[in-house]
Each structure stands twice: as C-alpha cells, then as structure tokens.
Amino acid sequence: MTALSVLTVALVLLPLFAIFAYLVYKGIGSINLAFLTQTPKPVGEPGGGMANAIAGSMVILGIASLLGVPLGIGAGIFLSEYGRNRYGDLVRFVSDVLNGVPSIVIGIVAYGLVVMRQKHFSALAGGVALAIMMIPTIARTTEQMLLLVPQAIREAAYGLGVSRWRTTLSITLRTATSGVITGVMLAFARVAGETAPLLFTAFGNQYWNWKPDQPTAALSLQIFTYAISPFDEWHKQAWAGALVLIVLIVGAVAAVRIAVKHGTLAGA
C-alpha cells in the first residue's frame, strides 16, 4: 500500500516535470532577439516575434492592477476593520463566490460593460475583466493579513491620539505590508496567464498599439492563436511565448518579493 501511494505521487509529478522540461526545451530553442523585438510576420515569412504582445500584456495587466488593487485592498480593509458583522459576512461570502466564477463568464461581463459601449474591442475592456478577477482574491488575502496584526498595536496608536483612518493606513496596513503585497502578487500571477477573458475583450492585434481604447495583443492570446494554427513556425513561437510568459510571471512575483524583503517597499 505504501508502494501504491508512492506510485500516485510519481504519476502526479510526472506531468509536472514533463511540462516544465518541454517548455524549457522547446522554448529556449525558439527564443531569439527577433522574437523579443519584432511584431508577428505573415505566414511563410521566417522571423517575426511577439514584442507587441509582450507590451500589450503589460498594458492590460497595468490597467487591471490600477483598477483592481486599490479596490481589492479597500474591500480587505473593510472586511477586517469594519466588517466584523453581518455586512462583512455578506461581502466575505460574495467574494468567495466571485472567486469561483469561470473566467470566460467574466469575459462576457466585461464585453457587455465596455466593448458594447465603445463598439469595439480594447485593452481597457481586457483590463476591466482581469481587474474583476483580481478583486476578490486581493480582498480576502488583505483581510487575513490585517487580522494577523495584533489588536494591541492598533490600541497603542489610538492611545497616542491617532485617528482611526490614520491608524489603519499608517499602522495596521503598514505592519501587514509584506503579506498584503504577497496577496496582490498572487492575484497578479493568477490573472497574468489568463486567456479566456481576453478573447472577446482585448481581442489581439498584429501590430503595435499603445492606445488603451484599441484592440491590443496579449501574450496568452498570441500563444493560443499560434498553438491551434497548422504552421510549424508558429508552433515554435507559441512555445517561446509560453516560456516568456512564465518567466515574466515568476520574475514579476520574485522582483516584488525581493523589493518587499530588502528594498524600498519594506514595511515596518
């Protein structure tokens, strides 16, 4: 029976290693300078890259973070500092429900909210969709982190005559900074690879675009399009794109973590 258990572990770990090994093996072979600096070329022409998609992903994620992070942290502060009651329980339940909503459904909502009004696809719509996905995750982790801050620290601040809002922002939130940022990065990593909600919001684009109200390429979208295409050249680029996507996600998370530990963001 022990052997059976070990066997299940091996069976589970096998695909993990297979995915990583393939990703690195296939990806490294296809990454070159052109991939990182050029826009896609038409089928048949060699070369070309996903530079516009990498930039587009960053624009969309930037918009999503700008919208989602403040709202999520605000909701987290509400839950831990003002929400120890029935209203808090309602918000808590609703954010758990939102966490389980399939991402493609969020895409439909962003389509109705932004695309239908603007009459065309845009980076903004993609950002809104991803922001909706970030908010519940950030709210719940922020709440948990703020609850870890001892009550005595808040009381010490009140005892010095510091007002409540100032205590919450400069004492409680600051003490929990590193935990809150970890939660934000988790939410960020979760949405960074999302494809489904971008299909009919950001839509994708073959060219450079920096305007937030125009269709924008995204790395994950580009991987999807290239992977289901029948061309070998595009398959290679899809692998390269997948490797770049994972490196970017892991890199962003690691960079923020290091900054929290040693750098300027270090909390109290």
Next chain:
Amino acid sequence: MSNQALPRPRFSAPEPEQRPKAALKLETRATPLLHGKVSEVPDVCFGWAMRICGLAVVALLGLIVYQLVVGSQLSWHAFGWKFFWQSDWNPVEDQYGALPFIYGTVVSSLLALVIAVPLSIGVAVFITEMCPVGLRGILSFTTELLAAIPSVVYGLWAIFVLVPILREYVQPFLAKTLGWTTLFSGPPYGIGMLAAGVILAIMVIPIVSSIAREVLAVVPQHQREAVLALGATRWEMIRMGVLRNARAGIMGAIILGLGRALGETMAVTMVIGNRPEIAKSLFAPGYTMASVLANEFTEATGDLYLSALIEIGLALFFVTIVVNAMARLMVWSVTRGQPARGAA
C-alpha cells in the same frame, strides 16, 4: 484642632478638579504631533470609503448577474427551457440548443474527476501520513507549482505532447482491452473527450490534493493512535482512522475540483475537438459550454446567436456557483472555519 483639621480635606479636594486641567493641557501639547486639530470628518469619510469598496464587491456580483440575465433575454424568450434539452446547434437557421455543450462539460469534468480523485487522495495521504518531513515541503511546493501554470500553457503541452501519446499508445491499448464497452471505440484521433478529461485531471489534481491535505492534517492525532492501539496496520489506520473522519472534507475538495473543471476554458478548447455532437465513445470529439463561448462569441453575428451564447454563460455561472457553495460548506464542516484554500 478642628479648624486645622478642616482645611486638609479641602486641600485634597481640589486635586480631582486639577486633573482634567492637566489632561487637557497634555492634549493641547500633543496636538502639534498630530499635524493639526483632530477632526472627525476624515475618519468618517475613510470609514465610508472602505464600506463603499466592500459594497463594490457585492455590486460586482450583482453586475455580473444583471449583464448575463439581460443579455440572455432574447434567447430565453425564443426557446425557454427547451434551450437546455435541444441538441440542435445551427447558427445558420438560428436554432440553438445547449445540450451537446452541457453533455460535453459534464462528461469531461466527470472523466477528469475519475482520473484525478484517486491520485490526489493518494498524494494527500502520502504527504500527511508517510512522507519524511524533509520531502514534505518540496512535494507540496511542486504540486502547488502545477496550479500556477497558465491554462493556455497546459493546452499547448496537451496539443503537442499529450495528444500524440494518447493517439499512438493509450487509445489503441484502450480500444483493444476495453473496446467491448463501446466507451472506447472509433478512430483514435487523439484529440477528443478523453484528451480533455486527462488534461483537466492534471489541472485539477493540485487543487484537490492541497485541500485534501489540509483536511487530513486536522484529523486529531488521537484518532490515529486509537485505531493503531486496536491492532490496526498502518493502512487500516489510514482507511478507518483518517479517511473516514475526513470524508466530508475530502468530498468538499473533490467538488471544488469539479467547480474548477466545469469552468476551465482554454486547455479544453484546444484539445476537445470542438464538434457539437453527443457521441457515446470517449474517443470522439466533443464541445463544452466554456469552449463554445471561447470559439464563437466573437463570431456571433445575429442578436439571437449572441444571446444564446450569453445564456450558456449564465447557465455555466449558476452551476459553478452552486457547486462551489456546496464544496465550501463541506470543507468548512471539517476544518471548522479555518480558511480553506480558494479555487484560485
């Protein structure tokens, strides 16, 4: 004497009167530290701003429901409940029935669970009950790493690695040994319901096993000791002392995995074959609710077409919410409110 004794109480009496004065002085002295006068206005404003943020979360859910319900009105009035029982999906003649997609979603998710559940419980049992402590951290880290891979990357891997393996080795083997069940018959394309089930299983395992692990970890140690004291072997101890005590929580973990599998879009879309048909064989291509949205939403030309797609989204939304709520209650009943990991 009495005259001299009287002033004493008077002498001590003013002290309480002086105290408030001293306190007041302290406060006035402290104000410069607080950068000005203490006013209640910013406090009240901040409180309401945070309440609005909290309310925004509830409003978001309302907005999602509103968008989906309004968007699907047209299709609802045209087809009613029949929409969910008709298997005819014909955009050219404006005939829409969601049954093939519902069937595909249910079958691929159940298939994923059939593969994933024994494996995840095995991993959870191994990590909590028999794993050397040093290996434990590494194992839980790697299983959680699987959860961090974007689903489009799973899909990419499935197309180029999993599907050829299924086509060349697994499907011919299954057809030869289990072909008589008619579940495994027909040409082995590789792409199809089976591939979707396998890739979903790989994606669901990290979620189910990490929650099952948390649930197993809170089973009291004395339960294990009691069963061992009765002369049980280690395996009997795990079966009777651990798994039986944690069964509600494990059930919850499985249902949370189901919730994830039902809503999964990209990886499934890439390997399921995308053909709106109800086929008995697992080798045949199928279609799921999420993948029809992914493939056809941007191409939906007519209003009714778009509305029918949004109605599929609404159905998917309600099913996942019910499934997730059920799962959370079950996990909660075992861990007693200790936060269970989200479906993220």
